[in-house]
Amino acid sequence: MKAAVLISPNKISLCDVADPAPNQGDVLIRVRAATICGTDIRIYRGRKTSGVRYPSVLGHEFAGEIIDHGGHESLKVGDRVGLCPFIACGHCHLCKTGRENLCTEGAAVGYEIDGAFAEIIRIPEQAVAAGNLRPLPDHMSYEEAALVEPLSCVLNGQNKVGLSSDDTVVILGVGPIGLLHVHLARLRGASRIIASDPNANRREAARAAGADAVVDPANEDVVARVRDETGGRGADVVICAIGVPALARQATELAAFGGRISLFAGFSKGETAEMDVNDIHYRELTVTGAFGLSRKDFDRAFDMVASGQLNLKPMITHRFALDDITDALSVAEGGLAIKVALLDA
Incomplete structure (x- = not known):
């Protein structure tokens, strides 16, 4: 089969490799759609190294078709499925207390397990037994199913x-x-959504997605604009959705008294950020991180998409064959695309 193999930072090669050899109970899936995540780009560029193997195959947002059901009676060849790509251990303290997304004994597709930038992917029996696979309803496309994973993290x-x-x-x-x-x-049902980004295309995409106001931080004072949009109060919730250290400090300036801040995006290796501790103290701000997803998050996000509550189809703006992986990564990194998909030829 063909696979895009990460050889070293900044080097991915399309290679002919052996088909995955399944162990007892493993399921093999032909990848029909895989979308490129910002974390994939950070790994590719060597800005994220934790858990990364060389050589390995990236790709954790995907959906496909079962070609070997591994003996599971509930599955059959030809089933269309999506996958929650994190496989928690199920028995550590974090798993037992409902924080399986933080499990340090688990494994993730696209990290410890070769991922979906390949024609075929192996899903370990443990993931199948834990219910990580979800069958797709007929009306749900492979591309939509691939976007369930990032939506789960956002949830x-x-x-x-x-x-x-x-x-x-x-x-x-x-x-x-x-x-x-x-x-x-x-x-x-947020009462007001304000989106800030220097990219004009992305600001317009945010408006189309439901933002009430958009801000160009390259040409506007974001703090002043948010104060104006909120009657001087500031925001109840501030979400740092990109790993730019300076935004952590800005978040405390934007938050209202009693506001909550999500440091959602990770930074590149070695980066740190400053925050105004007095703002946090005197205005009783809550600052939290958010990492990964649980099966519960995945199931809820899956149902939002499958039921039509969220239409994510417009987010896929560029499509490539696996053969063009380097071009696909370049477009995803360049900022013109919203979401880039690799599709089965």
Whole structure:
């Protein structure tokens, strides 16, 4: 089969490799659509190294068709499926206390397990037994199913700050993840959504996704604009949806008294950020991180897409064959695309 193999930072090669050899109970899936995540780009560029193997195959947002059901009676060859790509261990303290997304004993597709930038992917039996696979309804495309994983992470992040219909929300950075935050905040009935991004195309995409106001931080004072949009109060929720350290400090300036801040996006290796501790102290701000997803998040996000509550189809703006992986990564990194998909030829 063909696979895009990560050889070293900045080097991915399309290679002919052996088909995955399944162990007992493993399932083989022919990848029909895989979308490129910002984390894939950070790994490709060597800006994220934790858990990364060389050589390996990236890609954790995908959906496909079963070609070997591994003996599972509930599955059959030809089934269309999506996957929650994180496989928690199920027995550590974090798993037992409902924080399986933070499990340090688990494994993730696209990291410890070769991922979906390949024609065929092996799903370990443990993931199948745990219910990580979801069958796709007939009306749900492979591309939509691939976007369930990042939406699940966004759902986890918004749950961590308790985003509700009472809230004015500021989203800093409206790349693919920021746009998903806009979509979900709109679905949850946020009272006002303000999106900030220097990219004009992404600002317009944010408006189309449901943002009430958009800000160009390259030419506007974001803090002044948010104060103006909120009657001087500031935002109830501020979401840093891109890993730019300076935004962490800005988030405390944007938050209202009692506001909640989500440091949703990770930074590149070695980067740190400053925050105004007095703002946090005197204005009783809550600052939280958000990492990954649980099966619960995945199932809820899957149902939002499958039921039509969220239409994510417009987010796929560029499509490539696996053969063109380097071009696909370049377009995803360049900022003109919203979401880039690799499709089965």
